[in-house]
Amino acid sequence: MTFLVLLGVSTNRIDGMRQIRLAALLGIVGNILYAFGRELPPLLAYEAANAVYAAASASLFVGYRLLFKRRAYARAAAVSVLVFTALIAIFHYWFDSFVARSSVVSLYHAAVGAGIALTLIRCRSQWDRPFYVKRFILFVCSMKVLGHVTRVAWQLLGPAQPTSLLQPSPGAIFFLSVATVGLPALAFGGMLLAHRRIVEFAQEAADHDYLTGVLSRRAFSKIGERELGRAARTGRPLALLLIDLDHFKPINDNYGHDAGDRALVAFTLNAEKVLRGMDFLGRIGGDEFAVWMPETDLAAATVAAHRLRRRVAALGRTGALPGVTLSIGVSVLHDGDSLESVMKRADVALYEAKRNGRDQVVTEPEGGQPAGIGECATLQMTRTKTGSTAT
Numbered sequence: 001m002t003f004l005v006l007l008g009v010s011t012n013r014i015d016g017m018r019q020i021r022l023a024a025l026l027g028i029v030g031n032i033l034y035a036f037g038r039e040l041p042p043l044l045a046y047e048a049a050n051a052v053y054a055a056a057s058a059s060l061f062v063g064y065r066l067l068f069k070r071r072a073y074a075r076a077a078a079v080s081v082l083v084f085t086a087l088i089a090i091f092h093y094w095f096d097s098f099v100a101r102s103s104v105v106s107l108y109h110a111a112v113g114a115g116i117a118l119t120l121i122r123c124r125s126q127w128d129r130p131f132y133v134k135r136f137i138l139f140v141c142s143m144k145v146l147g148h149v150t151r152v153a154w155q156l157l158g159p160a161q162p163t164s165l166l167q168p169s170p171g172a173i174f175f176l177s178v179a180t181v182g183l184p185a186l187a188f189g190g191m192l193l194a195h196r197r198i199v200e201f202a203q204e205a206a207d208h209d210y211l212t213g214v215l216s217r218r219a220f221s222k223i224g225e226r227e228l229g230r231a232a233r234t235g236r237p238l239a240l241l242l243i244d245l246d247h248f249k250p251i252n253d254n255y256g257h258d259a260g261d262r263a264l265v266a267f268t269l270n271a272e273k274v275l276r277g278m279d280f281l282g283r284i285g286g287d288e289f290a291v292w293m294p295e296t297d298l299a300a301a302t303v304a305a306h307r308l309r310r311r312v313a314a315l316g317r318t319g320a321l322p323g324v325t326l327s328i329g330v331s332v333l334h335d336g337d338s339l340e341s342v343m344k345r346a347d348v349a350l351y352e353a354k355r356n357g358r359d360q361v362v363t364e365p366e367g368g369q370p371a372g373i374g375e376c377a378t379l380q381m382t383r384t385k386t387g388s389t390a391t
Helices: 002-008 017-035 042-067 074-094 098-122 132-157 170-207 217-234 249-255 257-274 298-318 339-355 373-378
Strands: 238-246 280-283 288-294 325-332 360-363 383-385 388-390
Touching (some): 017 042, 017 170, 042 098, 074 098, 098 132, 098 170, 132 170, 217 238, 217 288, 238 298, 238 339, 257 280, 257 288, 288 298, 298 360, 325 339, 339 360
Parallel strands (some): 325 360
Antiparallel strands (some): 238 325, 280 288, 360 383
């Protein structure tokens, strides 16, 4: 069942999942060999069964190392399985001792459990919520180590030494149960970690534009709601820039869509160099972008918009963004504003910038009152192009 669940979340984007699926599959084979140990030839019942189960544990260890982006030690794990199998053969054919064989088995699996637990502990900086998954894995590793170490002590110090793993005694049944449950439980824990990574990948894809890597329209609106709420609580200013790339269509028409894609990427890279680390850049349409600027009033936002406009204009003259300029509308948060009203005023200002010749920054109407597109001609705005100001 664990293997089928792991197969269901199969993905090549998660390092370590292939090794954890292999561990589950080897665990199935190992359990079958153990279950039919009395009917199978000694080579299969002893060496093969233990070797397969040891390989499952080794594969699990490698998978966890990869999940946490640590060195895998795959070659060392493979060598350990070979050494382990050789010891089982020695204590079967040269010095026949069930206690020695089972001690080797228990110590090996205890070491694997300790290795996985140590990997998790050393990677605490990578832990994210929910934490219960990591705690579950650490609990299973602890029980695995404790169970196997106790088994060795019981076999070496107990009054009656066992002669078979399958003998019907309470102690043997308990330790067999611990050994049987440990591997699938740890494989299941790895699957839970992988599932969390898959959710993170999906969230990342939903929140970021696939081409430019900036915020998607959905994420930009979500951050806007958050920042509006924060600004309203603290009384701190919040500004919005709406940006349109002028003359972008001819790039697609004359040079192809690949050139258009490269131009969009070039714009976002240069915009991020102008903007602050606390600003939020998003793509809200084909060649339309927007920026939330926390802790920024109208004057400071206008200065930042001019810096961005001048940088793109310079790139347009050098060929990095051939012929492209920016039209930018600027608005700020006022008392009682909603996300829609702030964006509406910035959109009105952007329309005015484009209507009056492009390559300019236009701020919202005085007083911040929302207006329809048809009212733009009568609005008093500050319109700036190439450094000049007019009212």
